[in-house]
Amino acid sequence: MIETHELTRHFKDVQAVRGINLTVAPGELVALLGPNGAGKSTTLRMLTTLIPPTSGTAKVAGHDVVRAQREVRYRIGYIGQGNGAAHSQRGRDELISQGRAYGMKVTEARRRAAELIESLDLGAVADRTVSTLSGGQRRRLDIAMGLIHAPELLFLDEPSTGLDPQNRANLQQHIVELRERYGTTIVLTTHYLDEADAMAERVIVIDHGRIIADDTPARLKDEHVGDRIILGFAHESDAAAVASRVPHKFHRSGTELTISVPGAPRLVTGLLDDLRAWGLPPAEVEVRRATLDDVFLQLTGRSLREGGAARSAGDTEDTEPALVEV
Amino acid sequence: MTNLVTDTGVVFSRELRPVLRNPFSVVFAMVQPLVFLGLFAPLLPDDLSLQWFVPGIVVMSCLFGTSMTGSNLLFEIQTGSHERMLVTPLRRPALLIGRALKEIVPVVVQAAVIVALCLPFGFDLHLAGTLLGLVILSVFCLGLGSLSYTLALAAKNQEWLFWTVQQTLLFPLLLLAGMLLPVEAGPGWLQALSRWNPLTYVVEAERALFAGDVWASTTVTGAIAAVAVGAFGLLVGTRAMQRSA
Numbered sequence: 001m002i003e004t005h006e007l008t009r010h011f012k013d014v015q016a017v018r019g020i021n022l023t024v025a026p027g028e029l030v031a032l033l034g035p036n037g038a039g040k041s042t043t044l045r046m047l048t049t050l051i052p053p054t055s056g057t058a059k060v061a062g063h064d065v066v067r068a069q070r071e072v073r074y075r076i077g078y079i080g081q082g083n084g085a086a087h088s089q090r091g092r093d094e095l096i097s098q099g100r101a102y103g104m105k106v107t108e109a110r111r112r113a114a115e116l117i118e119s120l121d122l123g124a125v126a127d128r129t130v131s132t133l134s135g136g137q138r139r140r141l142d143i144a145m146g147l148i149h150a151p152e153l154l155f156l157d158e159p160s161t162g163l164d165p166q167n168r169a170n171l172q173q174h175i176v177e178l179r180e181r182y183g184t185t186i187v188l189t190t191h192y193l194d195e196a197d198a199m200a201e202r203v204i205v206i207d208h209g210r211i212i213a214d215d216t217p218a219r220l221k222d223e224h225v226g227d228r229i230i231l232g233f234a235h236e237s238d239a240a241a242v243a244s245r246v247p248h249k250f251h252r253s254g255t256e257l258t259i260s261v262p263g264a265p266r267l268v269t270g271l272l273d274d275l276r277a278w279g280l281p282p283a284e285v286e287v288r289r290a291t292l293d294d295v296f297l298q299l300t301g302r303s304l305r306e307g308g309a310a311r312s313a314g315d316t317e318d319t320e321p322a323l324v325e326v
Numbered sequence: 327m328t329n330l331v332t333d334t335g336v337v338f339s340r341e342l343r344p345v346l347r348n349p350f351s352v353v354f355a356m357v358q359p360l361v362f363l364g365l366f367a368p369l370l371p372d373d374l375s376l377q378w379f380v381p382g383i384v385v386m387s388c389l390f391g392t393s394m395t396g397s398n399l400l401f402e403i404q405t406g407s408h409e410r411m412l413v414t415p416l417r418r419p420a421l422l423i424g425r426a427l428k429e430i431v432p433v434v435v436q437a438a439v440i441v442a443l444c445l446p447f448g449f450d451l452h453l454a455g456t457l458l459g460l461v462i463l464s465v466f467c468l469g470l471g472s473l474s475y476t477l478a479l480a481a482k483n484q485e486w487l488f489w490t491v492q493q494t495l496l497f498p499l500l501l502l503a504g505m506l507l508p509v510e511a512g513p514g515w516l517q518a519l520s521r522w523n524p525l526t527y528v529v530e531a532e533r534a535l536f537a538g539d540v541w542a543s544t545t546v547t548g549a550i551a552a553v554a555v556g557a558f559g560l561l562v563g564t565r566a567m568q569r570s571a
Binding site for chain 2: 045048049050051070073074076078080081082083084085086087088089090093094097098100101102103142145146
């Protein structure tokens with residue numbers, strides 16, 4: 001569905017994308033993950049014909065993004081970071097115009113608009129001016145706009161940025177359903193780690209305009225980080241004593257001992273038994289599953305969260321540590 | 327299948343729809359020309375009649391409304407719907423031409439409102455001349471609208487740039503075209519500048535045509551000026567739209 005070869009884009013002296021080789025098969029749901037400025041959106045803009053590459057090639061839905069722009073445009077849907085529907089228009093009007101832009105007859109566009117309004121739960125607001133809609137409603141309308149022509153390939157650029165957790169979950173559900181029902185190939189960019197983790201079967205980590213990892217979330221986490229058990233002790237000497245006895249990889253920092261071991265949630269009870277038997281019970285225990293942020297940290301030495309990603313106040317945590325009081 | 331004409335039709339009808347949904351917006355948009363009509367026309371010296379003044383106000387309403395229209399596109403660039411349209415297969419020239427063509431609709435409606443308001447005050451309607459005048463004005467407004475959209479595409483995220491340029495150009499163009507007062511009464515340098523303003527020829531043509539003088543030479547010069555602005559605007563505008571991303 002997508003095939004790029006050394007896809008590159010420079011803006012004046014900034015190398016936004018530096019030689020991306022990417023293959024996406026039909027039916028895949030792929031997340032491009034990376035901090036702001038990593039080159040995700042620039043990559044997406046090249047794949048959607050918005051900007052031409054500086055060098056390299058890209059074939060999208062069977063056609064070259066430079067030589068056959070219109071062929072590509074007919075076959076893809078695009079939901080950008082902004083609102084697809086103009087604020088001065090009514091939602092239904094915009095949906096019908098959008099359908100006609102893809103060459104649909106008015107009656108056909110009207111029928112399809114009604115269908116999408118129904119399935120995206122926009123019935124109550126479709127005939128209101130877009131500027132009066134809430135953020136979540138506008139985003140659902142944007143999704144409907146991108147789907148009007150039932151594209152075989154759908155691009156979403158930061159689809160849930162600015163939405164509250166409830167609307168994000170709702171949006172993610174719509175995207176997953178869409179794929180289950182129509183087999184649409186979906187490529188989305190995100191800097192929400194939990195979103196990439198929850199939705200995508202394949203995560204492509206991009207940093208400084210290059211792909212630095214490409215795998216399922218589970219394998220990325222196993223391979224690059226693994227699970228950890230974090231033990232807190234009352235005294236540094238206890239931590240050191242335990243460190244000398246555990247048969248796993250560890251890292252000690254003062255009274256805190258971090259043990260890296262696959263299958264940590266299953267092993268933790270046994271470990272606690274051992275610690276009691278040794279007379280070195282910990283004051284605190286935390287089991288931490290690897291997150292994609294850990295993967296990113298491991299790969300780049302930087303945290304994605306510090307990478308300038310704007311996070312709203314209502315944001316949920318990406319890690320849900322299992323705290324066990326002993 | 328689609329072609330440039332159907333694509334332009336899609337863009338045109340999309341642009342027109344908010345106007346049709348709220349037709350009074352067209353009248354609200356012409357407050358300034360109406361203020362000049364109500365508060366400036368009574369100040370005119372005796373030798374300048376309403377018959378002379380009204381065509382200038384019709385052109386003024388076109389100038390005010392159409393030169394600002396780029397701000398609609400600017401807003402759509404900022405909110406994201408322009409980008410959404412760029413990803414559709416709509417032909418790039420259609421994205422500009424459809425928008426610019428729509429500008430003709432409010433201009434014609436506003437002209438009708440102005441003329442209707444002035445009829446009770448002794449304004450003579452010469453229908454054939456007025457209709458021909460509106461055709462010439464429509465061509466001019468097509469070009470002016472395209473230039474306003476070009477300015478919006480160039481300004482992109484700098485809204486102040488759009489308004490600064492628009493406001494800086496608006497009043498010199500208006501005053502130098504002899505829209506409010508005859509330029510002939512002014513000093514030589516001002517008259518010379520006025521001859522460089524294409525709008526001058528449009529205003530002169532409108533004055534003759536609204537007076538029923540269809541066969542005047544000003545009709546030809548006005549039409550030439552309007553076609554020149556129209557062609558230049560469309561050329562510059564479609565190029566800007568093709569480069570838009």
